[in-house]
Amino acid sequence: DSGVTQTPKHLITATGQRVTLRCSPRSGDLSVYWYQQSLDQGLQFLIQYYNGEERAKGNILERFSAQQFPDLHSELNLSSLELGDSALYFCASSVAGETADNEQFFGPGTRLTVL
Amino acid sequence: AQKVTQAQTEISVVEKEDVTLDCVYETRDTTYYLFWYKQPPSGELVFLIRRNSFDEQNEISGRYSWNFQKSTSSFNFTITASQVVDSAVYFCALSEAGGSQGNLIFGKGTKLSVKP
Numbered sequence: 001d002s003g004v005t006q007t008p009k010h011l012i013t014a015t016g017q018r019v020t021l022r023c024s025p026r027s028g029d030l031s032v033y034w035y036q037q038s039l040d041q042g043l044q045f046l047i048q049y050y051n052g053e054e055r056a057k058g059n060i061l062e063r064f065s066a067q068q069f070p071d072l073h074s075e076l077n078l079s080s081l082e083l084g085d086s087a088l089y090f091c092a093s094s095v096a097g098e099t100a101d102n103e104q105f106f107g108p109g110t111r112l113t114v115l
Numbered sequence: 116a117q118k119v120t121q122a123q124t125e126i127s128v129v130e131k132e133d134v135t136l137d138c139v140y141e142t143r144d145t146t147y148y149l150f151w152y153k154q155p156p157s158g159e160l161v162f163l164i165r166r167n168s169f170d171e172q173n174e175i176s177g178r179y180s181w182n183f184q185k186s187t188s189s190f191n192f193t194i195t196a197s198q199v200v201d202s203a204v205y206f207c208a209l210s211e212a213g214g215s216q217g218n219l220i221f222g223k224g225t226k227l228s229v230k231p
Contacts (some may be wrong), residue, residue, distance in 0.1 A: 002159070033218060033219075035219075042221060042224065043206060043221035044221075045218040045219060048218055056218050058218055088158065090160060092160075103162055104162070104219060105162065106152075106159060106160035106161075106162075107159075108159045109158055109159065109160075
């Protein structure tokens with residue numbers, strides 16, 4: 001158990017809908033990262049927050065947004081869902097946000113299925 | 116541009132065989148970090164090792180060992196005397212110090228099947 005929690009574990013929804021994925025980092029970790037794992041794209045970095053502020057952006061679609069709250073939990077919002085958004089979404093956390101040398105601990109993931 | 120290549124898509128071995136998973140990376144940074152993660156069938160990502168670009172010393176942890184060679188931009192992972200529980204997808208990843216503040220760039224993964 002990495003100490004990172006993600007809810008829900010599974011989510012099934014329809015095209016055009018909007019969903020929110022939730023992540024609670026390990027105690028003491030200030031950085032939260034979101035990754036998407038799909039069959040065709042593999043594991044891709046989406047976005048990073050550090051202590052409530054957006055720190056880095058990867059291949060995140062404009063239909064997707066995220067935020068980190070004062071209690072450091074984070075939410076990833078996916079809207080106008082398409083079939084291709086079906087994937088496993090991972091949240092990871094780390095202590096720092098300033099350097100590359102910090103181990104990221106991954107949550108169990110949320111499996112999103114868009115029908 | 117940064118990139119991680121795991122050329123072996125799938126490997127199948129019989130229990131107790133040794134197996135090496137290859138990882139080749141590309142980066143322009145002089146300071147970077149390399150990682151290996153394991154994703155068992157249950158789906159979670161388990162951290163295995165982190166290595167920085169200034170430390171080319173090989174590492175051994177039980178049945179696992181890692182060979183980092185900057186000259187060939189490779190960071191290979193060997194499992195000695197493989198076991199069925201080693202069956203998983205293994206990902207190599209790169210993080211650049213000068214890049215997007217530590218996000219991980221993953222390879223496509225190598226699926227290892229260890230048969231009894």
